[in-house]
Amino acid sequence: KKWKQLSRLQRSVIIFLFAFLVVCGVISYTSMEEPWKSLTSKRLDDQKPEPEIPGLKLANPAVLPAPQKADANLGDYPELSPQRPPKPPHIRRGPSNLQIKAPRRDVWLKTRHDPSRVTEELLQADKEEKTEKSVISWRGAVIEPDQSTEPPSPKTKDLEKPSSVEAEDQKEPVPINERQLAVIEAFRHAWKGYKDFAWGHDELKPLSKSYSEWFGLGLTLIDALDTMWILGLKEEFEEARKWVANDLVFDKNVDVNLFESTIRILGGLLSTYHLSGDSLFLEKAKDIGNRLMPAFKTPSKIPYSDVNIGRGTAHPPRWTSDSTVAEVTSIQLEFRELTRLTGDEKFQKAVDEVMKHVHTLSGKNDGLVPMFINTNSGQFTHLGVYTLGARADSYYEYLLKQWIQGGKKENELLEDYMRAIEGVKKHLLQRSQPRKLTFVGELAHGHFSAKMDHLVCFLPGTLALGAHNGLTADHMKLAEALIKTCYQMYSQVETGLSPEIVHFNLHAQKGQKDVEIKPADRHNLLRPETVESLFYMYRFTGDKKYQDWGWEILQNFNKYTRVPTGGYTSINNVQNPSNPEPRDKMESFFLGETLKYMFLLFSDDIDLINLDKYVFNTEAHPLPIWVPA
Numbered sequence: 001k002k003w004k005q006l007s008r009l010q011r012s013v014i015i016f017l018f019a020f021l022v023v024c025g026v027i028s029y030t031s032m033e034e035p036w037k038s039l040t041s042k043r044l045d046d047q048k049p050e051p052e053i054p055g056l057k058l059a060n061p062a063v064l065p066a067p068q069k070a071d072a073n074l075g076d077y078p079e080l081s082p083q084r085p086p087k088p089p090h091i092r093r094g095p096s097n098l099q100i101k102a103p104r105r106d107v108w109l110k111t112r113h114d115p116s117r118v119t120e121e122l123l124q125a126d127k128e129e130k131t132e133k134s135v136i137s138w139r140g141a142v143i144e145p146d147q148s149t150e151p152p153s154p155k156t157k158d159l160e161k162p163s164s165v166e167a168e169d170q171k172e173p174v175p176i177n178e179r180q181l182a183v184i185e186a187f188r189h190a191w192k193g194y195k196d197f198a199w200g201h202d203e204l205k206p207l208s209k210s211y212s213e214w215f216g217l218g219l220t221l222i223d224a225l226d227t228m229w230i231l232g233l234k235e236e237f238e239e240a241r242k243w244v245a246n247d248l249v250f251d252k253n254v255d256v257n258l259f260e261s262t263i264r265i266l267g268g269l270l271s272t273y274h275l276s277g278d279s280l281f282l283e284k285a286k287d288i289g290n291r292l293m294p295a296f297k298t299p300s301k302i303p304y305s306d307v308n309i310g311r312g313t314a315h316p317p318r319w320t321s322d323s324t325v326a327e328v329t330s331i332q333l334e335f336r337e338l339t340r341l342t343g344d345e346k347f348q349k350a351v352d353e354v355m356k357h358v359h360t361l362s363g364k365n366d367g368l369v370p371m372f373i374n375t376n377s378g379q380f381t382h383l384g385v386y387t388l389g390a391r392a393d394s395y396y397e398y399l400l401k402q403w404i405q406g407g408k409k410e411n412e413l414l415e416d417y418m419r420a421i422e423g424v425k426k427h428l429l430q431r432s433q434p435r436k437l438t439f440v441g442e443l444a445h446g447h448f449s450a451k452m453d454h455l456v457c458f459l460p461g462t463l464a465l466g467a468h469n470g471l472t473a474d475h476m477k478l479a480e481a482l483i484k485t486c487y488q489m490y491s492q493v494e495t496g497l498s499p500e501i502v503h504f505n506l507h508a509q510k511g512q513k514d515v516e517i518k519p520a521d522r523h524n525l526l527r528p529e530t531v532e533s534l535f536y537m538y539r540f541t542g543d544k545k546y547q548d549w550g551w552e553i554l555q556n557f558n559k560y561t562r563v564p565t566g567g568y569t570s571i572n573n574v575q576n577p578s579n580p581e582p583r584d585k586m587e588s589f590f591l592g593e594t595l596k597y598m599f600l601l602f603s604d605d606i607d608l609i610n611l612d613k614y615v616f617n618t619e620a621h622p623l624p625i626w627v628p629a
Helices: 008-046 105-111 115-129 178-197 219-231 234-247 258-276 279-296 332-342 346-360 393-405 411-428 454-468 473-491 529-541 544-560 588-601
Strands: 098-101 142-145 203-205 210-212 255-257 306-308 313-315 322-324 372-374 429-431 438-440 442-444 447-449 451-453 501-504 614-616 622-624
Touching (some): 178 219, 203 219, 219 588, 234 279, 255 258, 258 332, 258 588, 279 313, 332 622, 393 454, 393 614, 411 429, 411 442, 411 454, 451 454, 454 473, 454 529, 473 529, 473 544, 529 588, 544 588
Antiparallel strands (some): 098 142, 203 210, 306 313, 322 372, 442 447, 614 622
């Protein structure tokens, strides 16, 4: 009745309004439906499982941008396979001024092996500590802008910054295991001795509860910084960082060895900068790097062995004008990286000139180099003596590692490395009796010596690293044979610890072992080379026996070298289990190298210092593999 009472105009208005409301409702429903479908689809996509990672040899995306392929022109080495094209990198740059704020102990241990908990745990820690907005580094520490420091100078504001791995890029967590926990316990025991009796000094003397000085620069502390970071020892790391910030001063009237201070101090600071993102360590690295440069002011550009870092002067040893070949050719990784970070070309230019000069020198024997080089003439001296032990060892290591560091583009380095390995096979390889162990001897004026330094046990790991990077498979076969020999240098000795030098028997005799030890050679300095190679072999093959061999070595270190009040000591006699004759000295490399490689050896996490992203210097400090921006 009411509808009929309405006028025609009123009816028209009502019909129009009703139609308008219906149309608006349809449009609204349609516009809401499509985003919901899109959101649902996106969530389903997010729930798809990550593609499975094939074996241990997978090249993962680099922390820095991925490296280019090697040059197509591979010279005389057709066996080289080209590098596989990498995935596009996922990069996040850190702020210009960074300081470490490590999470609480419980958060640290959970998150460093469980990326799925990283965000939740750290957010909870942030609530409790009321921290400012921060980013998460790849080792689980909180890195936040340093409000107390001045902004970087124009000269350093464009420095390369280390990158953090985003949570979504991390793989399934690999839990820490009992053997790794045993390494952590060993490190803490060693660190306790250093902290109690040698804090801020170079080396601990654990028996006399005192210390010894070499350079007076806290060598053990600096050498151990990145080990603490990798092991997750945040309290120890924070305490050591404070010492670096407040007490590490390089403006001292003291002579330092160019090689040792480069690999231990410069390398340790650069590595810790990359792992932690803390600019303090880069600033210290720049300082020591600049102070070491006077060593290169020689007539030949071959650096002097010693530098006074306070006076800015350099000189050779008192008894000779020679430098050792290993020392002048095993500082390149560190100085090249310093140039990449600072943009100052002088560092890389100085060390590259050394390598180019050595590349052209006569006096080599099928790629093998003599042990000494004269800083005035630039020529090899003491010709005719060839070894992969002391004074020559890391020359060969750094040929390969520089090639890897630079993105596999510097073919002169590769050529020298490949020739040298062929020279080793031709002149230095022999097999012992009775077990036919393959070993690397020495050559002196055409006469072969069955002497092998423990230092030579770096070679299996280096060969395996080369094979992993596309070199001939024969290198891996040789690595497998040599690491077996290095293990036998431990297992055939009464304490289960290797002496500094062994001599191999070449002729079978009843009741005789392969290994002979002379009284002057039977000391053990807690060296890392065998454990280092075990780490590479396990990482690339997955063969558990390498972990078992390393576990035996760690147990024997604990049995014969551990000092109850803190620390470990080198020993004089590996052949006397009842009295190994402790020497009262813990070398810095025991914390910087031996225990670090032990921890990595016992890990099944290939992303714990991924060898497709990092290359270790000869003191076990990981530096990033270069890649174009």
